[in-house]
Amino acid sequence: MTERVLQKLVEMRGIETHYVDAWGNPATIAESSKTKLLNVLGYNTEDEAVISEQIEEEMHSIWLSPLNPVQVIRQNEAIILFIRLPISVVNDSYTLAVEMEDGERHHQIFTPVEGELINVAHVDDEEFHEYAVELTHHFPLGYHTVSLIQENNDSPLASMRLIVAPKACFTPKPIEDGKKIWGLSVQLYCLRSENNWGIGDFSDLTKLIKEAADHGADFVGLNPIHALYPSNPDACSPYGPSSRRWLNFLYLDVSAIDGYDSERVQKIVNAAGFKERLQHVRSVDYVDYQSVADLKLEALKAVFEEYYSRHLSKNTKQNKAFKAFVEEGGESLDMLAVYDAMQAHLKESGHAYWGWPVFPDEYKEYHKPAVAKFRKAHLKDVKFYLFLQWQAALQLEKASKVADDSGMLIGLYRDLAVGVSEGSAEIWGNKDLYCVDASVGAPPDILGPLGQNWGLPPMDPIKLYEQQYQPIIDLFSSNMASSGALRIDHVMALLRLWWVVKGDNAKDGGYVYYPVDDLLGILALESHRNQSLVIGEDLGTVPDEIRTKLAENGVYSYRVFFFEQAEDGGFFSPSHYPVQSMSTLTTHDMPTLIGYWHCLDLELGKELGLYPTQEILQKLYQDRHDNKQAILDSLHGHNSIDASVGRDVNFTGMTEALNFGIQVHMAKGSSALLSLQLEDWLQMDKPVNIPGTFKEYPNWRRKLTQTVEDIFDNTSIQSLAANLTQARKQAED
CATH class of the missing domain: 2.60.40 (Immunoglobulin-like)
Structure with a gap:
């Protein structure tokens, strides 16, 4: 009897019982996992009478509500x-x-x-x-x-x-009419330049956009540029942010802000010690987040003081614009600024500060009275962090305008992470929405054979519904700002998410379903309002149901060359990819082309202990060998590489001819959009991120090997860009 009542609750809360895994095999979620998931959703499952009472209470609550909280319908x-x-x-x-x-x-x-x-x-x-x-x-x-x-x-x-x-998401008319375009994808922090402060910034982005546009690109794609933690800069994963609505202040070009030229600021930045530290962060091959943050915060606080005295303490047009930005940002913006100010205060006071779970009890939630008192007592500190968000929005908007003025069809495309980290400001400001005793992840798949736990507490779908989907509306709207496209990481989250209960192994999680049709409707509406094309990252365990829905709703699929294989091991020709897709060679979770070809990722994984047995590693090596031979066969079969590239994988290393040949091969394909990594243009070997690692590898830190100023001076790269543009035009025919 208890099992039957439990199953009713499982069905009510959209917990999946059976699913098809990444290899196409049927899989079942354990009974214990279902019970644990109900527990983290707030249910007591120990007693049948209590379970029945909870179900009855929920049904009564619905009947006592004359109207549903929200309803989404199509035009x-x-x-x-x-x-x-x-x-x-x-x-x-x-x-x-x-x-x-x-x-x-x-x-x-x-x-x-x-x-x-x-x-x-x-x-x-x-x-x-x-x-x-x-x-x-x-x-x-x-x-x-x-x-x-x-x-x-x-x-x-x-x-x-x-x-x-609307019925479907927005697509620019030229793409609807068959135009094929290409662009570059980059982790913004990776950019080197002659003037940045040890991390790529919005001015670097502006330069990259201009150069890329001049060489035929129609977009520049970014990693998530969400707000992280000013007081804890080493928490640097763009996919584990503090808030997905706001921006990472480290991407500010400090020197581009009004007030930088003042005497007080120049005294700081021209001091010998400051210059020495600045030279250090520029010269190292990996972003030194702590040092970069120290430098930028020191200078930004001085810039803010100058700006405050010039503009924000008077009835100026700048002050009116700032106040308008703050008012439009509403509670979400204020919450982030208060959180950042509080975290800085706790750090300076010697208290635990990494996130709200370790804040003093009276500060553990944004709406507590003590937090309001803190805000009042530290109003100027809060205003400083509001100012940083304002300036970041202005600099991003400027970069986007350069893309428009340069004639790019898409311009910037941004990336929306699947969640926020446990100690985030976003959860701190809306505790009811998140289930902090669980985390989002993935069941075992090709990228993660042991399953993955991303440390991101999921939204409760019922609470999201009760909040009239406002958090999702805000996310879509804010991330489409100053851009022409939005890539949604792990887009399957619109349908279902793999929840892992705290303390459990990732493989022991379970799927929880979300109101996919409603969410896709909101996505379509915001897409049209912002004239933003939408790309869904649909890799891993992808049910047919979501692929079909995404296509019908105008969302562009994400097709990675190395995963597009037939059952016999051969690689599909890019000419067979869906037109409604963005194709790419690699992603931030994969090795570069050189890394892939020379198995550097497998060597690194072995060193880091990512493979449980030698047999698993040996199988991966054999599969890689076979795949590389199949790639050579496909490239030669399509005349995408010349005779200078060998036909036998045993004697063919990665060369510039092979590297660039693969990229042009992709450009001949049918996908409307082609995204290429700058790392592969520069023939780099080290990856950006190794899934399944934390401190074992410097994830999210590795810089590019050349400056933005130098990249496009390379004649080989100029030739590659021209060939890509030509191949894309030919693909339109």
């Missing part, structure tokens, strides 16, 4: 609302008042009993009816508010959000 679809009322009042007259986003109002009078009765229930001995009522007016795209008003009663009984979304 030109019938709008059917579901209204729940006690039977004693279903003969009364009601008004559905719709306030559209632009302020226009529409009213519809109805009597529930005249509608379609679709459900009946009893709550506390009272009978409730649920009716389906169709709105007779068609509403434009956007976010509207529906209120249910009973006759002779001015106060609404309930209200809900009505979201009207």
Whole structure:
């Protein structure tokens, strides 16, 4: 009996029972995993009576809510609302008042009993009816508010959000008409330049955009540039941010901010010690995050003081613009600034500070009274962090404008991480939304044979629904700002996420489902509002259901050359890739072309102990050998490389001819978009990130081997860019 009741709760909460793994085999989630997942969702599963009581309470809560919190419908679809009322009042007259986003109002009078009765229930001995009522007016795209008003009663009984979304995401007209484009992908922190402070910045990005555009590129893709931790800069993974809505201040070009030229700032940056430290961070091959942060914060605080005295303490146009930015950012922006100020204060005071879990109890949540008092007492510190976000947004916007002015079709494309880290400001500001006793990850797959645990607490899908999807709306909107495309990391999260309970092995997790159709509708709406093409990173364990839905909703698939293999081991020709896709050779979780060809990733993995047995490693070596031979066969078969490149893998190393030949081979393909890594242009061998490692390898730190200024002076690279542009034009025919 208990098992049956538990299963009902499992189904109610969208916990998957069976799935197909990355190798196409059926897999089952353990009973113990289901129970643990229910526990982290807040359920007591030890007693059958308690379980039944919890189910009943949830059902009663729904019936006592006359309207759902939110409803997403597609443009030109019938709008059917579901209204729940006690039977004693279903003969009364009601008004559905719709306030559209632009302020226009529409009213519809109805009597529930005249509608379609679709459900009946009893709550506390009272009978409730649920009716389906169709709105007779068609509403434009956007976010509207529906209120249910009973006759002779001015106060609404309930209200809900009505979201009207387009059928599919935005695609630029030239791409719709068959244009094939290429661009570069880069981890922004990797960029070297003559002037940056040891880490790539928005001015470097502007230079890269201009050069790339001049050589035929139509976009520059970025790693996530989300806000990290100013007081804990070594927590540097772009995929484990503090907030996904805001930006990493380390990407600021300090010298480009008004006030940098002041005497007080110049005194700091021209001091011998400062110059020596600056030279160090510029010269090292890996980003020294702590030293970079120390330098930038020292200078930025002086710049802020100057800017404050010049502009923010007076009624200037700059102050008005700053206040407008802060007002538009709302609670989310204030929360991040307070969090950053508090973390800095705790660090300076010698307290534990890595994240809110170790903050003093009175500071463990943004909405606590003590936090409001802290904010008031440290108002200027908070304003400093607000200022950093403002300046970062302005510099990113400037880079995006350069892309537009340079004629790029897409311009910048940004990357949305799948979650935030446990100690993040985003969780600190919305504790109800996140299940902090679980983490997002992946079941065993090709990239991670032991499964993966990413340390990112998942959103509770029910809480997300109850919050009218506002957190998701904010994420999509903010990450489409100052860009022409958005790549969604692990896009399967729109359908389901692999949850791993704290303390468990990644392979012992389970899938929890999300309202995919609603989320895709919101994505489509924000895509059109921001004129942003959407790319979904659909690698790993990908159910057919999500691939189909993504395609129907105008989301571009993400096709990696090394994974596009037939059952016989041969590699599919890029001419067979879906048109609605972005193709690429490698990703941030994979080796570079040289690293792949020379098995440097396998050697490194062996040194780091990533392979449980010698047999597994040997199998990987054999598979790599076979794959490389299949690649050579495919390249020669398509005349993508000349006779200077050997046909036998046993005697063919990675050369410039092979490297560039593979890239041009991809450019001949049918994908609308082709993304190439700067590391492969520079023929680098070290990877950006090794999945499954933490301190064993300097992830997210390795810089490029050449400066932005030097890259495009290379005649071989100029020739490669020209060949890519030509191949893309030929692919349009």
